[in-house]
Amino acid sequence: MKHLLSTDGLTAADAIRILDTAEEMAVVGEREVKKLPALRGRTVVNLFFEDSTRTRISFEAAAKRLSADVINFAAKGSSVSKGESLKDTAQTLEAMSADAVVIRHWASGAPARLAASDWIDAAVINAGDGTHEHPTQALLDAFTLRRHWSRIAGRTSLGEDLSGLRIAIVGDVLHSRVARSNLWLLTTLGAEVTLVAPPTLLPVGIESWPCKVSFDLDEVLATHPSAIMMLRVQGERMNAAFFPSTREYARTWGFDDERLAALEASPAKDTIIMHPGPMNRGLEISSAAADSSRSTVLDQVRNGVSVRMAVLYLLLSGDDSAQPTPAQEARV
Amino acid sequence: MSVPSPGSGGSVFRTVLGDADIDRALTRIAHEIIEANKGSEDLVLLGIPRRGYPLAQRLAAKIARTDPAADPERMVGRLDVTMFRDDLRRHPTRPPGPTRLPPAGIDNKVVVLVDDVLYSGRTIRAALDAIVDIGRPRIVRLAVLVDRGHRELPIRADHVGKNLPTSSAEKVRVRISEVDAVDEVVIEGPA
Numbered sequence: 001m002k003h004l005l006s007t008d009g010l011t012a013a014d015a016i017r018i019l020d021t022a023e024e025m026a027v028v029g030e031r032e033v034k035k036l037p038a039l040r041g042r043t044v045v046n047l048f049f050e051d052s053t054r055t056r057i058s059f060e061a062a063a064k065r066l067s068a069d070v071i072n073f074a075a076k077g078s079s080v081s082k083g084e085s086l087k088d089t090a091q092t093l094e095a096m097s098a099d100a101v102v103i104r105h106w107a108s109g110a111p112a113r114l115a116a117s118d119w120i121d122a123a124v125i126n127a128g129d130g131t132h133e134h135p136t137q138a139l140l141d142a143f144t145l146r147r148h149w150s151r152i153a154g155r156t157s158l159g160e161d162l163s164g165l166r167i168a169i170v171g172d173v174l175h176s177r178v179a180r181s182n183l184w185l186l187t188t189l190g191a192e193v194t195l196v197a198p199p200t201l202l203p204v205g206i207e208s209w210p211c212k213v214s215f216d217l218d219e220v221l222a223t224h225p226s227a228i229m230m231l232r233v234q235g236e237r238m239n240a241a242f243f244p245s246t247r248e249y250a251r252t253w254g255f256d257d258e259r260l261a262a263l264e265a266s267p268a269k270d271t272i273i274m275h276p277g278p279m280n281r282g283l284e285i286s287s288a289a290a291d292s293s294r295s296t297v298l299d300q301v302r303n304g305v306s307v308r309m310a311v312l313y314l315l316l317s318g319d320d321s322a323q324p325t326p327a328q329e330a331r332v
Numbered sequence: 333m334s335v336p337s338p339g340s341g342g343s344v345f346r347t348v349l350g351d352a353d354i355d356r357a358l359t360r361i362a363h364e365i366i367e368a369n370k371g372s373e374d375l376v377l378l379g380i381p382r383r384g385y386p387l388a389q390r391l392a393a394k395i396a397r398t399d400p401a402a403d404p405e406r407m408v409g410r411l412d413v414t415m416f417r418d419d420l421r422r423h424p425t426r427p428p429g430p431t432r433l434p435p436a437g438i439d440n441k442v443v444v445l446v447d448d449v450l451y452s453g454r455t456i457r458a459a460l461d462a463i464v465d466i467g468r469p470r471i472v473r474l475a476v477l478v479d480r481g482h483r484e485l486p487i488r489a490d491h492v493g494k495n496l497p498t499s500s501a502e503k504v505r506v507r508i509s510e511v512d513a514v515d516e517v518v519i520e521g522p523a
Contacts, residue, residue: 020427024429024431027430035465038416314425314427319423
């Protein structure tokens with residue numbers, strides 16, 4: 001594995017290897033000295049063409065804990081706003097001998113373009129591209145789920161997959177790269193996924209996805225899923241009226257106080273409420289639900305650092321130069 | 333010692349320690365550790381995966397047999413050194429293994445590192461670095477089942493099961509029943 005571009009196509013064995021490695025990284029995060037020398041002398045560039053809080057600082061913390069040097073690059077305030085192309089930006093980074101590029105881009109497929117090109121030799125890690133994929137988010141969600149449910153079962157989580165778990169992913173599936181990455185990864189790991197959304201916020205061709213689809217949140221909640229993953233309503237990507245009003249959305253599709261009360265009254269005492277952040281409190285999730293003991297929002301952020309450490313370590317530490325990359329061939 | 337037997341690929345195997353030899357060597361090391369430490373107080377045995385860890389468990393059991401005050405469960409830990417190695421970039425990626433410390437930690441303890449073979453000394457160098465990141469022991473000692481020489485760093489063992497003079501063309505295979513279903517030390521050399 002040289003790049004991490006998507007969870008579609010990631011094998012269960014590779015995913016479990018990342019999660020198991022993340023488990024060891026999490027142990028390091030609890031120590032007094034939260035640092036490992038594994039990536040000393042390596043350079044990781046955070047290349048962010050789109051705003052981000054969690055993902056960028058999470059990748060930065062992960063790279064620093066592995067002793068890598070980190071260069072943060074935001075499109076705002078750089079030559080990208082003067083019209084520099086992705087190719088020229090990439091070649092600039094190559095000239096600075098970056099070993100890994102963590103890229104977030106508003107265009108779906110930008111990381112894949114970068115990885116397939118001969119512009120740069122570095123490992124490419126997709127940190128969210130358009131409405132395509134956000135693989136490290138899915139991995140940290142899987143990690144959070146695996147930890148929670150193995151703890152309930154009294155088992156160690158090492159080597160486990162997610163078989164037997166039923167996950168409801170609720171909300172703006174149409175614009176959500178998180179939903180897509182999670183769907184591929186969670187089903188690869190053996191979980192059963194149900195997408196819950198208004199028909200206007202489901203993509204065309206959803207019939208071919210390996211999941212159930214429901215239009216009724218309460219009906220799905222009544223089946224007591226293992227986890228309910230609320231998606232952010234992505235107002236910035238909405239160029240049409242997808243639902244009548246925010247209030248109606250919150251009533252019909254949001255995890256509000258009434259649904260929280262119903263869940264508390266139900267026998268599903270271990271069901272967790274997940275959200276990738278940033279949250280629209282009062283829209284897709286109520287404040288009471290976001291701050292309840294079932295909410296794993298902050299665990300997800302904490303686990304994000306461990307999972308990203310695992311990804312960086314597995315992609316960068318070894319020498320997999322057996323097959324020359326296009327950039328190396330181009331230089332010959 | 334047994335007669336050399338031809339192996340595959342034209343190499344020759346020579347068994348230098350059998351299960352009884354290994355057991356005697358470990359018993360002696362256990363006694364040496366207690367003697368050097370004047371008892372089992374503050375003693376922590378950190379096994380280096382994979383084969384150092386079961387060896388550390390066996391040593392702890394032997395120490396507990398001599399000193400009833402010792403609790404073998406709370407004395408043993410495992411120390412994964414993968415991420416501290418100096419040859420990470422020369423090999424394909426290796427996922428790290430678990431590091432598990434005894435509940436009381438290693439601060440101000442007498443830590444005995446346990447490994448199967450001492451060769452270049454680079455694994456022990458990595459282990460010393462790993463220890464620095466998890467605490468500050470009072471003393472760090474080293475116990476190995478086999479010392480085969482050819483050190484590349486100024487490192488030596490405090491307790492050695494068997495000194496095996498070898499050529500660097502030979503390979504020393506330590507097999508431990510917990511991992512390999514058999515207890516033996518074999519030298520594999522060119523025919």
